[in-house]
Amino acid sequence: MKRGYATGEARKERILAAALMEFAENGYRGASLARIAERVELSQAGLLHHFRSKERLLVAVLDYRDELDVRKFDITSAGGIEALRGLVRVVEYNSRVPGLVQLFSVISGEAVTPDHPGHEWARRRYRRLRAQMAAALHRGAERGEFRAGLDAEAHADRLIAMMDGLQTQWLIDPDQVDMAAVFSGYVDDLITLLRP
C-alpha cells in the first residue's frame, strides 16, 4: 500500500484528535472547520486537503474513535457474566473520560435525523452492539450461567439504552448521577434476575 508522507499521517492524526474535541463540544452542525484548523495550526484550506469535506471528517472521527473503543468493548467470545462485567468496566472507564463520552452523546443525539451525516454510522454501530451483546447473553444461557429462554435481544437493547441514558444524565449533572455505580447496580440486578 501507499505508505505516505510521514508528515501527512501525523497531521491527519492531530486533525482527528482536534476534530473529535470540536465535534464533542459543538456537535456536527455547530463545529467549525476553521476552529479545528486553528487547533492544529493549519489554515482551513490546508485542513480540507487532508479531509475533503466536513462530512468526511466527521465520519473519519467516528471511525477513529470507534476503533479505539472496539478493543475495549470486545466481548465477541466472552461468556454472559463475563461480558456483563466487561460492560461495567467500560462504564467505569468512561466515567474518567467525559470528553470521549460526550462525542457519542452529542453525535448520537444529532444523528437521529435521517439526513445527518452520522445517521448511517450510528445505525450500524447500534446494530453491531446489539448483536454482540445478544450473542454474549445467548452464550451465557448455553453455558448455564443464565436460565434458558431469556429474551437476549430485549436485554441487549436495555443494556445499551442504560449505558447511553446514564451517560446523558451524568454529562448534564455529574455531581448528581454516579453513572458507574448505578450501572453496576443494574448489572447486579440483571444477573440475579437471569440466574437459572
Add this chain to the structure above:
Amino acid sequence: MKRGYATGEARKERILAAALMEFAENGYRGASLARIAERVELSQAGLLHHFRSKERLLVAVLDYRDELDVRKFDITSAGGIEALRGLVRVVEYNSRVPGLVQLFSVISGEAVTPDHPGHEWARRRYRRLRAQMAAALHRGAERGEFRAGLDAEAHADRLIAMMDGLQTQWLIDPDQVDMAAVFSGYVDDLITLLRP
C-alpha cells in the same frame, strides 16, 4: 392585511409549534430562524418581534413542550406500581409521536455542553424527573408494594435512562427496536425484583 396584536397570542403559538419542528429536525445550532419564520408565513424580523432571540425561542419551546408533558407524566401522588404503569403508558404514547420525542433526544444530546442554551433547562428537568420518580418508588415501599430498603434513587435514574436510551435507538432504527415493548419488559422485571 388584517394584522394586529389581537393575533399576537395565536401567532406565538404557531411560532412555537413551527420552532419545535425545526429544533427537533436540526437541533438548536442547526435550526434557522428564517426557516421557522417561513413556516408561519412571517418575515424573519417579524419572528424576532415575538421572541427576542434564538436562545429565548428555544427556552420557550422547551417550556411549552414540557408543560404538555408534565400533565401526562404527573405521578406526584401515584403509588409505586401505578407510577411505573404510568411510565409505560407514556412510552407507548411517545412511540406514536416521533416528532415530539425527537425534540428531546436532539436537545438533550446537544445540551450536555455547558454553554448550550438548553443546558440549565435540561438539568432542572432531569432533577425534577428523578425526584418525582424516586418519591413514587418510596411511596410504593411505604404502601407495601415494594420491599423496604430499595434504592429508590438508583432505580429512578435507571428508569429515566432506560426511557431516553431506548428513544435514541428507536429513533435511529425504528424497525429494529420496539421501544414500548422493551420498556414494558423492563418495568415488569423491575416489579418482580422489588416485590416484598
Add this chain to the structure above:
DNA sequence: ATTATCTATAGATCTATAGATAATGC
C-alpha cells in the same frame, strides 16, 4: 399608544474551490 409586521442591512460567520508555492519521495 401599543403592537405587529415589513424591508433593508450590518456584521459575522460558514464551507469549499482555485491557483500558487514549497517540501518530500521515488
Add this chain to the structure above:
DNA sequence: ATTATCTATAGATCTATAGATAATGC
C-alpha cells in the same frame, strides 16, 4: 511526481437591529 500548505475568494448562509408603515385597543 506527489503531497502539503498557503492566500484569496465565491457564494451561502446566519442572527440581530434600525427604521418605516399598518393594524388594533383605549
